[in-house]
Amino acid sequence: MSATSPKVLRGRQFFANPGPTNIPDSVLRAIDRPTIDFHDPDFVEVYDATFAALKRVLGTEHHLFMYSGSGHAAWEATLTNLLSQGDTILLIESGHFSDEWGRMAAAHGLEVQMVPADWRHGVEIAAVKAALVADTKHAIRAVCVVHNETATGMFIPLPELRAAIDAVRHPALFLVDTISSLASLEFRMDDWKIDGVVGGSQKGLMCPTGMSFTGVSERGMAANKQAKLGRYYFDWTVMLKRPGKSFIGTVPVNAFYGMREALRLLEQEGMENVIARHHYLAEGVRRCVNVWAGNNGPQLFCTNPGRYSDSVTAVLMPEGHDAEELRRTARYRYNVSLGGGLSRLHGRVFRIGHMGDLNEAMVLGALTAVEMSLRRNGVPHGKGGVEAAMAYFAS
Numbered sequence: 001m002s003a004t005s006p007k008v009l010r011g012r013q014f015f016a017n018p019g020p021t022n023i024p025d026s027v028l029r030a031i032d033r034p035t036i037d038f039h040d041p042d043f044v045e046v047y048d049a050t051f052a053a054l055k056r057v058l059g060t061e062h063h064l065f066m067y068s069g070s071g072h073a074a075w076e077a078t079l080t081n082l083l084s085q086g087d088t089i090l091l092i093e094s095g096h097f098s099d100e101w102g103r104m105a106a107a108h109g110l111e112v113q114m115v116p117a118d119w120r121h122g123v124e125i126a127a128v129k130a131a132l133v134a135d136t137k138h139a140i141r142a143v144c145v146v147h148n149e150t151a152t153g154m155f156i157p158l159p160e161l162r163a164a165i166d167a168v169r170h171p172a173l174f175l176v177d178t179i180s181s182l183a184s185l186e187f188r189m190d191d192w193k194i195d196g197v198v199g200g201s202q203k204g205l206m207c208p209t210g211m212s213f214t215g216v217s218e219r220g221m222a223a224n225k226q227a228k229l230g231r232y233y234f235d236w237t238v239m240l241k242r243p244g245k246s247f248i249g250t251v252p253v254n255a256f257y258g259m260r261e262a263l264r265l266l267e268q269e270g271m272e273n274v275i276a277r278h279h280y281l282a283e284g285v286r287r288c289v290n291v292w293a294g295n296n297g298p299q300l301f302c303t304n305p306g307r308y309s310d311s312v313t314a315v316l317m318p319e320g321h322d323a324e325e326l327r328r329t330a331r332y333r334y335n336v337s338l339g340g341g342l343s344r345l346h347g348r349v350f351r352i353g354h355m356g357d358l359n360e361a362m363v364l365g366a367l368t369a370v371e372m373s374l375r376r377n378g379v380p381h382g383k384g385g386v387e388a389a390m391a392y393f394a395s
Helices: 025-031 041-058 071-082 096-107 125-134 158-167 218-224 253-269 271-292 323-334 360-376 385-394
Strands: 014-016 063-068 088-092 111-115 140-146 173-177 196-200 211-216 312-316 336-340 349-353
Touching (some): 014 349, 063 071, 071 096, 071 218, 096 111, 111 125, 125 158, 140 158, 158 173, 271 360, 323 336, 336 360, 349 360
Parallel strands (some): 088 111, 173 196
């Protein structure tokens, strides 16, 4: 192949993006089926089974509403069904997606009070508690948090936030985005007294993008009766009048067959094992990056070991080196797709997704392509990162 000719890529692409994620073959086969009437008894059985299994994964016995739409749809549905014009939310800063949720809330006429945080270290729980203590008139109607910030490779400990809310006896609703944490990190909606859970199909649930949902507590349903923000397609009160108590309009039947199969796979593995597998694969990635950090090379963006994400690792490039150029080399030379930096991190960070349908060999393949891309692009780095991951997995 000449230096100027485009490379013809063969073999299957290694997809190491942090969402959407790899879709298991059995899920693809489940989706690949003829259309069926969503009122048909055969489909209703699938519909009901999917709801029941998803509630088990969420760890809730309360309410669940599903929508045709990405995670942003579930954000909007949750805000509009629980809040009214002029209400204040306390939003925990975590990165790009907390900022995005805040912009959406402001567009709906909500007042957004941000608890600021260093994107590399994460929010201090004491700062959240202080903001709630200062709210003596209980103007804050909801505390909103992205459980796992995909842009920064960091999670926020939900039990600690719940404890902070309880410690000051604040009546705010507790709303959690679990789009990149559900079925990847430990999550217990009812045990952690979460009032609204936002989720999506395309990450740990290993399905195509296009299905999202909200889990809602009894406190949340009580708040829904008072909420006055405009809505219709996402209106829970309208949905509750529907036979399946979700979806205004046509139900995405094929997506349900895929979701049911994905949930079957998760429960077959066992949720404790799913969470342990994600931690194990993530630790292999982190050990690799920590070796690359030698020689002033790329390093973990998250500097707080207690907050490392087990679903995605964000890697900060050395000064003067472009993360997008590295991603292009990995994609067009080695057929490996990596996540890019978002908002202020564009060009500075690349992201390695390790959630969903993955094993050691798939992770090692992605890491090998990154290490070759570092060499090819002349990026300084410590040698032997992939070997470190291999040694960890082999042990």
